[in-house]
Amino acid sequence: MTPNLVLLFDGFSNFRDWAWILKINVIIILFFLFLTLCLVTFIIGIRLYKNFRNSKKQQQQNLLIDFLNSYLFDEDFEIQKEVENFKQNHLNTALEIKVTIKEILQFHKNLKGESAKALEELFLQLQLDVFILKDLDKNSWHHTARAIYALSELAIVVPVHKIEPYLNDQRDEVRQQSQLYFLKTATSNPLQFLEKTKRPLTTWQQIYIENALKNFYEGPTPDFARWLDHELVSVVEFSIRLISRYNQFENIPNLLPFLDHGKESVKIEAIRSLRKLGYEELLSLIIPGFEEQSVLIKKEILKSIEQLGASRDLQKIKPLITAQQWELKIKYANIERGFIQEESGQIAMAISLENKLEI
Amino acid sequence: MGSEVHQITEIASWLFLCYGSIICSGYLFSAVFSLIEIRDYKRKNNFVDETAMLQSLNLPAISILAPAYNEGLNIVENVRSLLTINYPSFEIVIINDGSKDDSLSKLIEEYELEKRDVLHHSFIPTKTIRGIYKSRNKAFKGLTLVDKENGGKADALNTGINICKNSIICCIDVDCILEHDAMLKLIKPFLNNEKKVIASGGVIRVANSCVIEDGRIIEVRLPKKFIARVQVLEYFRAFLMGRMAWSRVDGLLLISGAFGMFDKPTVIEAGGYNTNTVGEDMELLVRMRRMMREKNVPYSVGFVPDPLCWTEVPQSWKILHSQRNRWTRGTAETLWIHKKMLFNPKYKILGMLSTPFWFFFEWLAPIIEFLGVLFFLFLLIFNQIDLVIFSSFFLAVYSFAFLFSVTALFFEEYSFQQYTKPKYIFRLIVSALLEPLLYHPFIMWSAIMGNFDLIRGKKKWGVMTRAGLTNPVKKK
Numbered sequence: 001m002t003p004n005l006v007l008l009f010d011g012f013s014n015f016r017d018w019a020w021i022l023k024i025n026v027i028i029i030l031f032f033l034f035l036t037l038c039l040v041t042f043i044i045g046i047r048l049y050k051n052f053r054n055s056k057k058q059q060q061q062n063l064l065i066d067f068l069n070s071y072l073f074d075e076d077f078e079i080q081k082e083v084e085n086f087k088q089n090h091l092n093t094a095l096e097i098k099v100t101i102k103e104i105l106q107f108h109k110n111l112k113g114e115s116a117k118a119l120e121e122l123f124l125q126l127q128l129d130v131f132i133l134k135d136l137d138k139n140s141w142h143h144t145a146r147a148i149y150a151l152s153e154l155a156i157v158v159p160v161h162k163i164e165p166y167l168n169d170q171r172d173e174v175r176q177q178s179q180l181y182f183l184k185t186a187t188s189n190p191l192q193f194l195e196k197t198k199r200p201l202t203t204w205q206q207i208y209i210e211n212a213l214k215n216f217y218e219g220p221t222p223d224f225a226r227w228l229d230h231e232l233v234s235v236v237e238f239s240i241r242l243i244s245r246y247n248q249f250e251n252i253p254n255l256l257p258f259l260d261h262g263k264e265s266v267k268i269e270a271i272r273s274l275r276k277l278g279y280e281e282l283l284s285l286i287i288p289g290f291e292e293q294s295v296l297i298k299k300e301i302l303k304s305i306e307q308l309g310a311s312r313d314l315q316k317i318k319p320l321i322t323a324q325q326w327e328l329k330i331k332y333a334n335i336e337r338g339f340i341q342e343e344s345g346q347i348a349m350a351i352s353l354e355n356k357l358e359i
Numbered sequence: 360m361g362s363e364v365h366q367i368t369e370i371a372s373w374l375f376l377c378y379g380s381i382i383c384s385g386y387l388f389s390a391v392f393s394l395i396e397i398r399d400y401k402r403k404n405n406f407v408d409e410t411a412m413l414q415s416l417n418l419p420a421i422s423i424l425a426p427a428y429n430e431g432l433n434i435v436e437n438v439r440s441l442l443t444i445n446y447p448s449f450e451i452v453i454i455n456d457g458s459k460d461d462s463l464s465k466l467i468e469e470y471e472l473e474k475r476d477v478l479h480h481s482f483i484p485t486k487t488i489r490g491i492y493k494s495r496n497k498a499f500k501g502l503t504l505v506d507k508e509n510g511g512k513a514d515a516l517n518t519g520i521n522i523c524k525n526s527i528i529c530c531i532d533v534d535c536i537l538e539h540d541a542m543l544k545l546i547k548p549f550l551n552n553e554k555k556v557i558a559s560g561g562v563i564r565v566a567n568s569c570v571i572e573d574g575r576i577i578e579v580r581l582p583k584k585f586i587a588r589v590q591v592l593e594y595f596r597a598f599l600m601g602r603m604a605w606s607r608v609d610g611l612l613l614i615s616g617a618f619g620m621f622d623k624p625t626v627i628e629a630g631g632y633n634t635n636t637v638g639e640d641m642e643l644l645v646r647m648r649r650m651m652r653e654k655n656v657p658y659s660v661g662f663v664p665d666p667l668c669w670t671e672v673p674q675s676w677k678i679l680h681s682q683r684n685r686w687t688r689g690t691a692e693t694l695w696i697h698k699k700m701l702f703n704p705k706y707k708i709l710g711m712l713s714t715p716f717w718f719f720f721e722w723l724a725p726i727i728e729f730l731g732v733l734f735f736l737f738l739l740i741f742n743q744i745d746l747v748i749f750s751s752f753f754l755a756v757y758s759f760a761f762l763f764s765v766t767a768l769f770f771e772e773y774s775f776q777q778y779t780k781p782k783y784i785f786r787l788i789v790s791a792l793l794e795p796l797l798y799h800p801f802i803m804w805s806a807i808m809g810n811f812d813l814i815r816g817k818k819k820w821g822v823m824t825r826a827g828l829t830n831p832v833k834k835k
Contacts, residue, residue: 021372025751032758039762039769043784046772142402149406172551173403204551207417327480334478348476355481 060099152181200234244273389604396607420448424519425533431460440574446542457509483517483631486510513632513639541667548661559661560614566669595767606662610713616640618668638689687809725806764791
């Protein structure tokens, strides 16, 4: 054994005499080992905690399934007494309350009419709304978003000032939940919240709003033209799209000015909507300006001709597509093949040949 | 002579020490950022079940591009699995990259395909297309098969980009196993962002030994072989720590070629996949990001921490060597192509942090490590080894490597906890203990050989045979 090794095994009694690099290394090793031990303990801890939590969750869920089924469908169930009993004995910890809220929301999602209403009443009887409102007032975005979600799912109305500020929150999750809250709790004018909206609507939010409008809102369909002059481009585009989705033919005149809008995406949305509404004069409005448009708009115009027009409309475009615009030429040829099916093979061959010669 | 050796020793020791310290600090920061990102993601997703969105017809259509080369053994089943993807509107484009086996005939027969006259524009130049096939059977109307001359994975994907119809494309390996809501989760960043999103990627997991039924993971199991088990740890480190952290600081440079979604117009504008590199997945994202930055267009790259895609990892040392050799060449080629970005403040975080990190700690790390081994031999020859100091350094490095793996394991437990059986955790800890001794030196050597092959001008992918995902029987 070398003297150095002897030194190492001499123990830590003469640590002060060790080379500085050795001291640093030993400290580092001990530090890493300590961290590793901590992490392994955490891993075991998390495992045990999650197992414990899951078993508690399962217990509460089983209890709730029986309780909710009896509450909803058993005529002999003594509601007042049993609800009070459940509140006293099974809503004592945060976990029990959270699981109960989640389970009621899950039941609510699968039920409609009287049963859904009964669940909304039960939610209030169990005073779970108190817990939700506490969550709402917490200063963390995930608590707020979760609270608004529960309120909107169960259509629990709270004073407007409690939710309205969240329409323009920093976090998109909070914004989205507050939008859905106003929509799901509305009895009329479900998109009124758009007037207070100052931040752009993402496509994801738009899809959610449209779904909620179709599946949750039961009042009269709003006139979407109301938001065509909104300051946010995303809201304008959304309104244009909804006009065609809801077949609001009466709004066609309101859409026409958007064909000359300065923003490409708005123009495209207007062409798409008018096309979906089957507006026959659309082609006479968009074909003349074809040459000055961007490639994306040109593609929309070609698509409109495909759906609303005939071969003669397509012919008008032909001289306006330049020799280098292959993407448009191929789109044009594909539409032409659809119009003149008997010449489909010849058209395909001609354009392929032209393409090869060019290359 | 003695004092010169001593001086060299002193300088080299300090250099190695500095490099090691910087690497450790980098990993520490990545751990902190990842933890924050995972916590945020869990909070975002713990109250709303978004799978209901899969019923919505308003979600944009996706084109799924899957290149196939000599996949005849499983191609029919793999395509069937792709056809069952849970998403409202999608088309599947299988690109047969000049397979020498019976892939083409099997697909034509099974899916009742026939050659069609499909006109398309070649946005990106590719090898010649021999034929485009569509099915006579309406049940497979979303399926397109493109048969082309062999040109490699990048060329096959470029062909798919030229042919496909939708403006969002998802490039995947044909044998990947996707989670039921993978497409929905991957498209969400595109739709839920005020900035333009050019790409999004998800976490890839190891499917070896898992129970698979009808192209879906039924039970997650830990691979039986050590070599595959260590790769589970590697994937934890790479995805749950590395990419999560880079995503947090918007510095992501790589979306795995096995499963990634892209904005097609941006891909086309950037010129598509580069056929001259074996790291085409990384190179494409770097080029797209560079282009957006140079155009000064605000944009974002999404990353989803959920395990979305399961893939088979190499189970033989030979194939693993070939894979890591290729990864090294791919990294080096990408960094060389985009060397202009390195330490260039114009590219912000990409120039000042991401590319330097990849240069120093991904590409250079195995080289430094190899030099360290040579340095050790040098000291040994000149009898300059202080065994105590050496042991202390070795233990420090070893304990750090173990700590790093355990941290990744902790992240997995904290986040998704896919390996539910306690014995799996125990086995993973044992694997983490053995990895620095048995596995890491091999990976380092593969990387060194990768650099050597790069200098020699090797451009090939190398053998990447897969054993095929078997179906262990699920115990009742």
